Amino acid sequence: MFAIEQCVMCGCKDVPNQTLTIPVNMQGIVSVNVLGAKCSNPDCLEEYYDSETTELVRKIKKLTYDGLTLDK
Ligand SMILES: [Zn+2]
Numbered sequence: 746m747f748a749i750e751q752c753v754m755c756g757c758k759d760v761p762n763q764t765l766t767i768p769v770n771m772q773g774i775v776s777v778n779v780l781g782a783k784c785s786n787p788d789c790l791e792e793y794y795d796s797e798t799t800e801l802v803r804k805i806k807k808l809t810y811d812g813l814t815l816d817k
Pocket residue numbers: 752753754755756757784785786789790791
C-alpha cells in the first residue's frame with residue numbers, strides 16, 4: 746500500500762492518499778487520474794506518487810515533449 750509518512754518538503758505528517766490529476770494535454774488526452782498522496786499543508790500541497798506512477802508520469806512528459814518537438 747502506497748503511503749507517505751511525512752512530507753519531505755515541509756515536514757507535515759498528514760499526507761493522505763487521494764486521486765491526483767496529472768495534466769497530459771496530448772493527442773486528445775487532457776489529463777490522467779492516478780492514486781497518490783498529497784500534503785495537507787495548504788502552503789505546501791506537495792504531491793507524491795508511487796515509483797511506478799512516477800515512471801509513467803516521466804514517460805508521459807517525455808512523450809509530450811517529443812510530440813511538441815515533432816510538431817516544429
Ligand atoms: Zn508538505
